[in-house]
Amino acid sequence: MLKANAPKCNIRGNVVVEENPYFPERARIVRKFDLTRDVRFFQVRICDQDKVMTWTTNYKPGQFMMISLPNAGEAPFSITSTPSRPGLFEFCIRKVGRLTSKLFELKENDFIWLRGPFGNGFPVEMMYGKDLLFVAGGLGAAPLRSVLLYALDYRDRFGKIFYLYGAKTPDDMLFREEFFRMKERDDFECYLTVDADPTGLWPFDIGVVTSLFKYVNVDADNTVAIVCGPPVMYKYVVDEFLKIGIPDDHIFMTLERKMKCGIGKCGQCVVEHKYTCVDGPVFTLWDVKNIRTLI
Amino acid sequence: MRVFKLKRENFIPFMKGLSKFGELWGPVRKGDRYVYANEPPEKFVLNAIRTIVPAKKFFLPQKSTILKFKNNEWLEHYDVKKRVIFGLHPCDIHALNIYHKFYTRLYPDPYYLKNRENTLIVGLSCLPDENCFCHLTDTETVNEGFDLFLTDLGDKFLVWVGSPKGDESLKLVKDLIEDTTQKDIDEYVEWRKKRRSMFKVSLDLEGMPEILTFNYDSPIWEQMGEACLSCGTCTMVCPSCTCFDIDDEFDIRTDEMNRQRYWYSCVFREYSMVAGGHNFREARSERLKLWYTHKLVGFMSEYGSPACVGCGRCVVSCPVDINVITVAKALLKEKPDAFWARMASSNVEVQHA
Numbered sequence: 001m002l003k004a005n006a007p008k009c010n011i012r013g014n015v016v017v018e019e020n021p022y023f024p025e026r027a028r029i030v031r032k033f034d035l036t037r038d039v040r041f042f043q044v045r046i047c048d049q050d051k052v053m054t055w056t057t058n059y060k061p062g063q064f065m066m067i068s069l070p071n072a073g074e075a076p077f078s079i080t081s082t083p084s085r086p087g088l089f090e091f092c093i094r095k096v097g098r099l100t101s102k103l104f105e106l107k108e109n110d111f112i113w114l115r116g117p118f119g120n121g122f123p124v125e126m127m128y129g130k131d132l133l134f135v136a137g138g139l140g141a142a143p144l145r146s147v148l149l150y151a152l153d154y155r156d157r158f159g160k161i162f163y164l165y166g167a168k169t170p171d172d173m174l175f176r177e178e179f180f181r182m183k184e185r186d187d188f189e190c191y192l193t194v195d196a197d198p199t200g201l202w203p204f205d206i207g208v209v210t211s212l213f214k215y216v217n218v219d220a221d222n223t224v225a226i227v228c229g230p231p232v233m234y235k236y237v238v239d240e241f242l243k244i245g246i247p248d249d250h251i252f253m254t255l256e257r258k259m260k261c262g263i264g265k266c267g268q269c270v271v272e273h274k275y276t277c278v279d280g281p282v283f284t285l286w287d288v289k290n291i292r293t294l295i
Numbered sequence: 296m297r298v299f300k301l302k303r304e305n306f307i308p309f310m311k312g313l314s315k316f317g318e319l320w321g322p323v324r325k326g327d328r329y330v331y332a333n334e335p336p337e338k339f340v341l342n343a344i345r346t347i348v349p350a351k352k353f354f355l356p357q358k359s360t361i362l363k364f365k366n367n368e369w370l371e372h373y374d375v376k377k378r379v380i381f382g383l384h385p386c387d388i389h390a391l392n393i394y395h396k397f398y399t400r401l402y403p404d405p406y407y408l409k410n411r412e413n414t415l416i417v418g419l420s421c422l423p424d425e426n427c428f429c430h431l432t433d434t435e436t437v438n439e440g441f442d443l444f445l446t447d448l449g450d451k452f453l454v455w456v457g458s459p460k461g462d463e464s465l466k467l468v469k470d471l472i473e474d475t476t477q478k479d480i481d482e483y484v485e486w487r488k489k490r491r492s493m494f495k496v497s498l499d500l501e502g503m504p505e506i507l508t509f510n511y512d513s514p515i516w517e518q519m520g521e522a523c524l525s526c527g528t529c530t531m532v533c534p535s536c537t538c539f540d541i542d543d544e545f546d547i548r549t550d551e552m553n554r555q556r557y558w559y560s561c562v563f564r565e566y567s568m569v570a571g572g573h574n575f576r577e578a579r580s581e582r583l584k585l586w587y588t589h590k591l592v593g594f595m596s597e598y599g600s601p602a603c604v605g606c607g608r609c610v611v612s613c614p615v616d617i618n619v620i621t622v623a624k625a626l627l628k629e630k631p632d633a634f635w636a637r638m639a640s641s642n643v644e645v646q647h648a
Contacts, residue, residue: 021402022361022554024369070364070552071543075570096570113369231573258569260541263402267538268559268566270585273593278401292511293575293585 021263024068024113025051029106030088035174039094039139040104041080044112045087056086060121061147062254062282065089066262068113072102076259076277078143079117084153089114092142092174118262119281122147122226122252131159131218133246135237137166137209137229141174143254143281144228152188161188162216166209166229168195170202191215209233213240220245226252234295238285251285255295296438297456299465299472300479301445306452310336310381312468313443316415317377320353322346331380341447343382344424345606349534350387351394353380354410357558361406361541364552372553375409381417385437386429386604388418390534392440393594393602397537406556415464418444418455420490428496428620429605435490448482498623503601504592506626511584515625520580522615522635527560529618530586532608535594536560561585587622 031043046052061082068074075097081090095104106112124147132151136144151158163182167173173194182190191212193205205212209229225241227234234253241251257269257276269276272291288294301309310319319336322329322343329343331350348357360372383391398407418441429435437444442461446453454472456462465472530536540559545552560566562582567575576582594602609618616633624631 015399015403015408017403017405017408020371020405022405023371024362026369071545073543074541100570111367256569257575258567260539264400265398265402265404265537266540266559267561268540270538270561270589270593272585272588273595273597293581 021115022261024066024074024115025055026111027089027114029108029110029112032106032108035092035176036172038096039092039174042091042093042103042112043081043088044091044114045089046114047111053086055117056081056089057083059083059117061124061150062122062143063117063119064143064262064281065091065114065116066118066259067091067099067103068115069099069102070113072099074115074260075099076118076262078146078254078281080142080145082146082149082153084150092139092145094139116262118277120279122254122282124150127151127224128157129159129222130250131223132161133216133218133223133225133241133244134161134163134165135209135225135227135229135240136164137233137237138168138172139174140228140230140233140254141165141167144226145175147226155187159222160218162218163188163190164193164209164212164216165191166193166195166212170194170197170199189215208236210236210240213244216244218244221247224250224252226254228254231295241285248286248289249284252282253285253288253295254281255283256281297462298475299454299456300475301452301454301472303450303452305471306341307336309468309471310339310379312471313379313381313415313417313464315467316379316464317413319379319381321381331382336381339381341419342422344421344427345384345608345611346382347608347612348532349390349606349608350380350383351390351534351536353378353414354391354394354398354407355537355539355556355558359406359556360553361556362554364543364554371405373406373409375413377413379415379417382419383416383441384419384421384606386427386432386434386606387534388416388437388440388444389434389604390606391416393535393598393604394537395440396598415443415460416441418457420444420446422490423493423495424607425495426607426610427494427605428498428500428607430491430494431496431498431500432601432603432605434604446483446486448479448486451479453479453483496620498620499627500601500603500619500623503623503626504595506623507588507592510626511588513626515622516580516584518639519583519617519622519625519635520578522638523562523579523583523617524614525562525564525579525582526614527562528612528614529609530560530562531558532612533590534604534606534608535590535602561589583617587619591619 026047027044030045033041035041046055064076064078066074067077077091080092134144223246225246227237259269259277260266262277264275264278271294318333320331320333321339323332323334323338329346331346363370363372398404441457444455538559539556541556544555590602603619615635621631621633
């Protein structure tokens with residue numbers, strides 16, 4: 001991101017700013033389609049050809065980017081794609097506010113602006129050789145898809161993989177067809193459930209996501225559990241993890257906060273002394289016990 | 296540290312000499328308070344106590360444009376002036392050091408650094424009033440973070456040199472300064488004793504991290520939350536508060552879009568509100584608790600010292616007396632003389648909008 005007019009600053013501790021962390025990079029929407037009634041999938045590509053590969057390979061699943069549109073503002077969004085499939089960034093965006101409404105008006109070939117990737121992401125190296133247990137609820141499937149696809153792309157580096165996903169109704173399930181196809185794979189276990197099925201056509205489980213734990217069969221001491229979903233879900237899912245016997249520091253969750261800078265400065269994501277944008281958004285259960293008001 | 300002597304009659308020429316570095320800013324009177332203003336040195340008040348707004352405004356302005364959007368391109372925008380800032384007290388300089396640590400960690404902030412690089416910081420000694428408590432926060436003297444520092448000994452100033460930039464700037468005034476003698480040093484030691492004896496606030500602030508942690512669920516927070524107006528004054532006047540917000544603003548005159556950064560406050564209701572309307576800190580007491588735990592406990596874990604420098608700005612600014620002193624006193628079970636405590640004990644029902 002080094003620009004000709006970028007400043008070189010040098011003061012007492014020889015702090016040199018090589019690139020302005022507030023400066024957004026232009027990207028093009030190459031594909032978009034609706035996943036559900038109010039969630040849309042965006043594939044974007046950095047316009048600057050020289051940066052495409054470095055940007056799309058050098059990030060961790062679970063990191064996020066700041067997406068902005070001039071005059072509509074800037075907000076953080078989880079990356080749904082995986083660095084093991086470089087070239088494009090993918091995002092699942094729900095229409096909830098000013099910026100996302102503007103994003104929904106965009107067409108293919110329109111520009112958006114990106115900063116990042118920011119945040120700690122999932123410690124994927126630490127998960128090598130371990131069983132993985134994913135639990136997603138609703139829009140929580142967006143950040144988890146990144147690490148799930150990563151694990152499937154490097155399948156031989158991990159033990160057993162379980163993926164449990166619950167949505168309100170079949171219509172609210174993100175990547176529904178993608179997960180249907182995944183259910184047919186025999187190298188990992190994918191279980192889907194819906195809270196209610198008004199269509200009457202749902203062929204799988206009906207019930208809350210914790211009802212899927214009956215299918216789980218992992219080696220507890222050697223398992224990494226990952227959960228993401230609406231705030232109300234965490235407590236129940238974490239209880240199930242603890243029942244299985246997964247240790248505190250092997251339970252990961254990715255959290256949501258308001259962020260304006262993404263680089264640990266603006267303070268709006270602060271929880272006690274942790275800035276969710278740089279110390280998170282991925283936290284362990286130990287962090288949650290230790291830092292009050294985290295969830 | 297290099298120390299020189301400056302005779303009092305040479306103070307005005309000394310400041311005028313330094314002003315060759317850049318715009319001269321110093322404390323001047325405004326009503327019954329003081330502000331940093333760009334005025335000639337004759338107007339500077341040498342015994343000024345804390346200014347209304349701290350010197351952070353020079354490094355992170357109340358409102359500034361960081362990026363401009365023009366012809367489908369983003370452009371960086373810097374509005375940097377060379378400035379000499381005179382009259383920062385030791386607590387103010389300690390707060391700037393906190394700022395420096397904070398804004399240069401992880402992703403260094405280019406706007407902060409540009410401003411810092413173009414500023415000559417000239418400190419000035421002070422004598423405490425009844426609201427100062429820098430002797431409790433260990434910020435009554437300062438060893439780094441300034442370029443020059445003046446200690447006012449009546450008929451003369453001691454000029455401490457704190458950085459290469461400060462040393463360089465002395466070349467602008469080399470005819471006015473002279474070497475110190477043993478007599479000056481003795482006078483300085485006497486002056487320090489006198490200053491030390493002038494503090495009036497006495498309180499155990501050192502134990503605050505544990506006390507705050509143990510009192511996390513104390514009903515005192517609820518009582519303060521009842522009185523708090525969420526006006527944000529405490530955060531605006533606090534020299535170590537760093538939070539900001541970013542927003543886009545369309546300028547109809549130039550057809551440009553400006554990305555603005557402006558001061559923001561954790562006591563505002565929207566501070567922790569995310570899209571869809573979920574608010575992680577709906578109650579005022581929750582937001583107050585965040586301010587105090589972040590400042591006195593959280594900062595400690597990250598940087599080894601609390602972020603309070605004892606300047607007393609919150610003490611004189613909060614309309615309902617919620618400040619570091621009254622909060623600490625309440626948590627230490629000493630009854631504070633404060634509006635919010637009286638309101639809590641009188642059981643007055645207050646209607647909030």
